[in-house]
Amino acid sequence: MLALLHVAALATGAEDIRSRDETHRDLLTTIAIAGGHCGEVTETSPERPRGYRVSCTSGAVFRVLVTETEQLRVIDVTAGNVEWTPEEESHSQQVNRHLFAVITLSRHRCDQVVSVERGSDASYRVSCKNANRFVVRRTEEGRMLVQAIP
Amino acid sequence: MSLARAFVIAVFMVSVPFLAVVGNVTLGAATSAMGDSREAVDLDALTSKLADTKALGLFTKLSLKREVDAFEKDVQTYHQHKGDSTLDQLEERYELMVDKLLVLIQDKDQALAQDIQQARAQVWAKLADPDEFAKL
Numbered sequence: 001m002l003a004l005l006h007v008a009a010l011a012t013g014a015e016d017i018r019s020r021d022e023t024h025r026d027l028l029t030t031i032a033i034a035g036g037h038c039g040e041v042t043e044t045s046p047e048r049p050r051g052y053r054v055s056c057t058s059g060a061v062f063r064v065l066v067t068e069t070e071q072l073r074v075i076d077v078t079a080g081n082v083e084w085t086p087e088e089e090s091h092s093q094q095v096n097r098h099l100f101a102v103i104t105l106s107r108h109r110c111d112q113v114v115s116v117e118r119g120s121d122a123s124y125r126v127s128c129k130n131a132n133r134f135v136v137r138r139t140e141e142g143r144m145l146v147q148a149i150p
Numbered sequence: 151m152s153l154a155r156a157f158v159i160a161v162f163m164v165s166v167p168f169l170a171v172v173g174n175v176t177l178g179a180a181t182s183a184m185g186d187s188r189e190a191v192d193l194d195a196l197t198s199k200l201a202d203t204k205a206l207g208l209f210t211k212l213s214l215k216r217e218v219d220a221f222e223k224d225v226q227t228y229h230q231h232k233g234d235s236t237l238d239q240l241e242e243r244y245e246l247m248v249d250k251l252l253v254l255i256q257d258k259d260q261a262l263a264q265d266i267q268q269a270r271a272q273v274w275a276k277l278a279d280p281d282e283f284a285k286l
Contacts, residue, residue, distance in 0.1 A: 091242075
């Protein structure tokens with residue numbers, strides 16, 4: 001854990017010199033991992049002691065905070081201050097969230113995963129609330145591939 | 151420190167003793183999604199690459215850590231014959247977490263993504279084995 005704190009301290013120092021785009025990308029990725037639908041970042045404002053309030057093109061607002069114990073908190077303000085708690089998710093909720101993140105981080109549009117079918121080759125067919133559908137699979141070379149289904 | 155945590159903390163940038171935890175891995179002995187590779191993974195080099203990668207930001211690293219902490223707890227609960235998760239479910243979650251790492255890294259640091267891909271089966275084998283897990 002000391003190593004992580006060391007890393008975090010280094011990263012915190014580096015944060016000051018990171019570009020705005022890099023910070024936005026980092027925040028977008030974090031929100032996607034937490035299962036939040038953001039689209040693009042429209043505005044950020046710093047929050048004490050460390051973190052950001054993030055406004056999104058989806059209309060959602062998130063707070064991304066780092067506690068004194070280096071614990072990350074992601075709070076969906078527009079959903080009534082609902083906090084991301086991976087420790088309390090069911091298996092299917094976790095699978096849906098992981099797939100949502102894979103799709104979103106691959107720059108495809110999915111507002112919310114509504115159904116998942118697992119193929120025999122460990123691929124997934126994913127349907128989103130916005131009617132977009134995708135196949136998520138790993139290539140023989142080990143690359144992750146997200147393909148939209150027409 | 152658990153292997154799973156070491157694995158992801160390693161991705162965090164790592165000055166963590168990933169090598170000490172995992173030891174040298176020869177993938178030829180393990181089933182790998184990369185196929186029947188006989189190439190030994192140089193984890194010293196992997197650790198250096200992880201330490202140097204700019205592919206992940208601070209908040210991203212902390213969110214991955216949060217997930218790994220929850221996952222590690224569930225694996226521990228499983229090995230204690232408690233909880234509701236099956237081994238298949240835990241493996242699915244593990245694979246999806248690694249997949250997500252690959253998505254984050256594969257276009258920005260292809261060599262690192264390949265190394266992570268090569269190590270994934272070996273790491274899971276240790277997590278799934280109660281005796282190996284207890285030693286971590």
